[in-house]
Amino acid sequence: xxxxxxxxxxxxDVSYVAHLARLHLxxxxxxxxxxxxxxxxxxxxxxxxxxxxxxxxxxxxxPVENAYREDDxxxxxxxxxxxxxxxxxxxxxxxxxxxxx
Amino acid sequence: xxxxxxxxxxxxxxxxxxxxIWCGCPNRFGQPANTDICPVCLGYPGALPSLxxxxxxxxxxxxxxxxxxxxxxxxFDRKSYFYPDMPxxxxxxxxxxxxxxxxxxxxxxxxxSKRVEITRIHLEEDVGKSIHFEQSSGVDFxxxxxxxxxxxxxxxxESPDEAFAYLTALKQVLLYGDISExxxxxGNIRCDINCSLRPMDSDVLGSKIEIxxxxxxxxxxxxxxxxxxxxxxxxxxxxxxxxETRRWDDDSGLTSIMRTKEHAHDYRYFxxxxxxxxxxxxxxxxxxxxxxxxxxxxxxxxFAVEYGLPEYDAGILTSDRxxxxxxxxxxxxxxxxxxxxxxIMTDMxxxxxxxxxxxxxxxxxxxxxxxxxxxxxxxxxxxPAAKKxxxxxxxxxxxxxxxxxxxxLAQISxxxxxxxxxxxALSSHPSSVAxxxxxxxxxxxxxxxxxxxxxxxxxxxxxxxxxxxxxxxxGDPGN
Ligand SMILES: [Zn+2]
Numbered sequence: 395x396x397x398x399x400x401x402x403x404x405x406x407d408v409s410y411v412a413h414l415a416r417l418h419l420x421x422x423x424x425x426x427x428x429x430x431x432x433x434x435x436x437x438x439x440x441x442x443x444x445x446x447x448x449x450x451x452x453x454x455x456x457p458v459e460n461a462y463r464e465d466d467x468x469x470x471x472x473x474x475x476x477x478x479x480x481x482x483x484x485x486x487x488x489x490x491x492x493x494x495x
Numbered sequence: 496x497x498x499x500x501x502x503x504x505x506x507x508x509x510x511x512x513x514x515x516i517w518c519g520c521p522n523r524f525g526q527p528a529n530t531d532i533c534p535v536c537l538g539y540p541g542a543l544p545s546l547x548x549x550x551x552x553x554x555x556x557x558x559x560x561x562x563x564x565x566x567x568x569x570x571f572d573r574k575s576y577f578y579p580d581m582p583x584x585x586x587x588x589x590x591x592x593x594x595x596x597x598x599x600x601x602x603x604x605x606x607x608s609k610r611v612e613i614t615r616i617h618l619e620e621d622v623g624k625s626i627h628f629e630q631s632s633g634v635d636f637x638x639x640x641x642x643x644x645x646x647x648x649x650x651x652x653e654s655p656d657e658a659f660a661y662l663t664a665l666k667q668v669l670l671y672g673d674i675s676e677x678x679x680x681x682g683n684i685r686c687d688i689n690c691s692l693r694p695m696d697s698d699v700l701g702s703k704i705e706i707x708x709x710x711x712x713x714x715x716x717x718x719x720x721x722x723x724x725x726x727x728x729x730x731x732x733x734x735x736x737x738x739e740t741r742r743w744d745d746d747s748g749l750t751s752i753m754r755t756k757e758h759a760h761d762y763r764y765f766x767x768x769x770x771x772x773x774x775x776x777x778x779x780x781x782x783x784x785x786x787x788x789x790x791x792x793x794x795x796x797x798f799a800v801e802y803g804l805p806e807y808d809a810g811i812l813t814s815d816r817x818x819x820x821x822x823x824x825x826x827x828x829x830x831x832x833x834x835x836x837x838x839i840m841t842d843m844x845x846x847x848x849x850x851x852x853x854x855x856x857x858x859x860x861x862x863x864x865x866x867x868x869x870x871x872x873x874x875x876x877x878x879p880a881a882k883k884x885x886x887x888x889x890x891x892x893x894x895x896x897x898x899x900x901x902x903x904l905a906q907i908s909x910x911x912x913x914x915x916x917x918x919x920a921l922s923s924h925p926s927s928v929a930x931x932x933x934x935x936x937x938x939x940x941x942x943x944x945x946x947x948x949x950x951x952x953x954x955x956x957x958x959x960x961x962x963x964x965x966x967x968x969x970g971d972p973g974n
Contacts (some may be wrong), residue, residue, distance in 0.1 A: 414761055416577055433816030453570065461771045465512050465549035468519025470533045477529065486528035487633030490579040493625050 406431045496731060498692040500723055501700060502658050503650035504715075505687040506665060507643050508675045509621060510553045515640035516620050517544030517587070524681045536640045542767050546571075547742070550642035551594065551773060552783060553674050554618045557644060558595030559787050560672050562615050565780050569594045571618075571767040579634050580623035588645075590764040593617035594773075600648075600668070601792050603810075604660040611661055614651040619643050638682075644674075647699045650689065655719035662712045670814045685710045690719060690727045692736070700734040701726075706743050706750055718743040722750055763967035777916035794819055802832035808840055810835065817854045824861035825868075834868045838885065844891045858892035859885075867895040879952055880904040894929070909956040910962065913946070916954055917962045921944040931967050939963060 408428045411420045419427070475485065482489040515522050518535035534542040558565050572590035584949070598613035622640035626633045627654040646665065652658045666684060669675045676683050686709050691701040704722060709715045719742075726736055741750040789797070791813050798809035813819045818839070825835045846853065867884060870876045876884065876899055884898050899905055907913060920942050921928055939960065946959040 414575065414763060450636040453768065454771060456771075458771045459774045461546065462551070463519075463545040465514050465547050466519060467514050467521050468533075470520045470531055471529070473530050476532055476537070482631075484633065486530075487626065487635055488529070488579070489631050489633050490625075491632070492630060493579060493627065493632040 406435060497695040498727060498730065499695050499697075500653050501650040501691050501693070502652035502654075502719065503689045504648045504650075504652065504658060504661060505689075506646045506662070507621075507685045507687075508557075508646065508669060509683045510550050510642040510644055511673065511675050512547055512549045512553070512642055514547060515549050516550050516618070516642040517640055520640065525677075526637055528633075529637065531637045532639065536636050538581075541655075543806045544767075546770055546773075547642060550618060552596045553642075553672075554616060554644050555780065556783050556787055557646070557669070557674050558616050559780075559784050560668050560823050561595075561598035561600055561646075563595035563598030563613060563616060564585060565595055565775060566592060567776075568576070568772060568774050570772040571770045572764045573767050574619075574762045574764055576622075576762075578622070578625075579632065580625045580636075581639070582623075582636070584849045586620060586622065587767050587770070588619035588764075589617035592772075600664055602657065602660040604654075604657050609657065611651050611657075614649055616646050619645060634673060640785065650691070651937060655716045655723070658688070658719055659712055659716045662715060664791070666712075667814065671791055679711055680887065682710055686715065688715060688719065690722055690726075692723065692730060694730075697747070702738040702739070704736065705740040706840040707740055707753065709743060711745075714743060714745050717748060718750055721748060768780055773863060788816070788932060791816075798822075801834070802826055804836055805833065808836050811840060811844070812836065815854060821854055821857075821861055825864040828862060829865035829868045831868050832871060834871070835864060838864060838868065842882070842885055843889065846886075858890065859888040860892070863888050863893070863895055870895055870899065874908055874955060875899070875906060876904055877952070877955060880906065903953075905953065906955050907950055907953045908958050910958065913950075913954055913958050913962050916946045916949045917959060917966065919949055921963070923968065928967065939967070 406428075408424050408431060409419070412424070475481045477486075477488075480488050502600055506902050509522075512519060512522050513535065518533050520531050520533050520536055521930075523531065535544060554564055569589065570592045571587050574588045574590070575584070576586045593615045595616035596614075598616070600611050600613060602611055621638050621643040623634050623636040626635070648661065652661055662684070666677050669684070670677045688706040688709060689703045690706070691703045693699060693701040704726070706718050706722065709718065722741070729736060740753040742753050743750050790874040795806075795809045795813040798804050798813055799806055802809075804812070809963040812822045822835065822839055825839075826832045829835050843857070843859070847857065867881060867888065870884075871878065871881050880899070883902070883904060884895050885904075887893065887898050888895065924942065924945060927938040927941055931942075942963050943956060943960050946954050946963070947956060
């Protein structure tokens with residue numbers, strides 16, 4: 395398992411994140427988004443002024459746990475339905491630009 | 496220079512569930528492309544994952560079998576992933592709160608045994624399969640959403656042999672626990688290797704080379720032999736190993752570079768908002784613990800002690816859970832542990848490999864084997880007759896006593912019947928009688944052979960020999 399780095403900073407490097415997300419942004423766009431994201435982070439940063447020592451960290455707003463599904467088979471989509479939205483298909487496969495690893 | 500090799504393995508195991516991990520599509524192999532899929536498998540906007548309870552149970556049971564700590568609280572995370580075989584552009588995996596932490600696996604290598612530490616076990620989803628063409632690639636999503644368990648070892652393996660032994664032992668545990676089909680041809684077990692070298696006198700780990708996507712144990716062994724040699728070549732010439740990811744080509748027997756550290760992925764893990772955390776109670780964990788089967792290594796040791804078997808035999812008999820169950824059932828009925836083991840170790844395993852079938856397809860029952868052993872011990876049949884009956888049992892099943900009666904294979908042991916054959920043998924071969932009496936004791940074996948021939952193999956050879964000797968030594972000839 396490779397671990398990703400998690401940045402704990404008040405700054406988001408927009409051009410780096412755009413690169414990770416395969417987004418091609420113009421320099422002017424990077425400037426706009428950089429400013430906007432800095433504002434948002436500043437706003438979120440207000441949370442650090444609160445005393446959260448006695449609050450459990452959570453990733454969810456709802457106190458729900460263990461939402462399981464039983465291991466039962468349900469119907470799939472038909473192959474024709476599946477391929478309906480595909481711009482390009484051949485031999486039952488979705489055809490995509492050549493994948494280079 | 497001498498180097499110390501450190502190998503760690505990340506093993507991906509497809510779990511044996513009926514349905515996929517997030518949806519009710521069937522989890523199976525070999526269907527026509529893109530037929531076992533739904534909006535969840537395809538990552539359609541708005542489609543939500545729903546966690547398969549059985550996938551969690553199998554992961555926790557694996558952790559219990561490997562002595563891991565089962566975490567009371569676990570959660571799923573998204574890992575950014577930009578390949579067309581994963582249409583969501585992220586893979587749901589576990590980052591900082593996996594189901595299992597720690598654990599170990601005992602491996603047997605070169606006659607010794609070694610304990611290998613496990614780092615963690617987590618659950619994630621498999622991705623689709625891509626097929627590469629000249630100008631484009633094709634994607635089949637049938638595999639997408641197969642529950643995939645990742646078992647991460649510490650970098651404690653020190654040779655290709657140890658890596659091979661680790662995978663062999665791990666597969667055995669997975670089969671014992673009924674965790675996975677364990678079919679390598681179908682990609683049920685795949686692994687990523689990391690391997691680094693450092694001078695013997697150094698404590699600092701060398702640069703880590705990763706070899707991705709291995710799907711045979713033999714390939715793992717071969718690629719490591721190659722990779723270690725390659726790295727030694729570089730280091731001995733004063734070179735430096737770059738941290739990089741390589742791929743193995745089984746046909747050419749070479750590894751080649753996929754990407755260097757500068758291109759290493761920044762996965763940007765974050766908590767999966769569509770799945771709730773999992774909290775396991777100690778009652779649930781205890782219930783799963785009570786249901787885990789005896790581990791292969793424990794069973795091997797127990798067979799050696801309880802049934803007095805040599806280590807080697809115990810190892811073979813416990814290499815497969817069904818085989819071990821068969822042996823144990825027959826041994827318990829018969830009480831003659833060694834004889835039961837001998838029949839299985841020789842004739843039965845030979846037959847299985849000859850026919851290319853598994854123990855589950857065999858016709859003989861443990862009861863029949865125990866009965867056959869009993870017939871031999873009681874001197875009701877001799878060994879050649881027992882072999883004939885065993886062959887029939889393997890091919891068609893049935894009851895040994897019934898087959899013996901049907902084929903007239905019962906051994907003749909009563910002295911009156913034996914004496915008839917003995918007298919005939921003596922009177923037909925006066926020269927052998929004379930030879931014996933003049934000191935050529937080998938003539939006795941010939942005469943026993945004659946008794947066996949006259950009785951069509953049914954005489955008890957020991958009774959025949961005793962009767963012959965008595966007459967020859969007493970000078971009370973039949974001639
Ligand atoms: Zn599905």
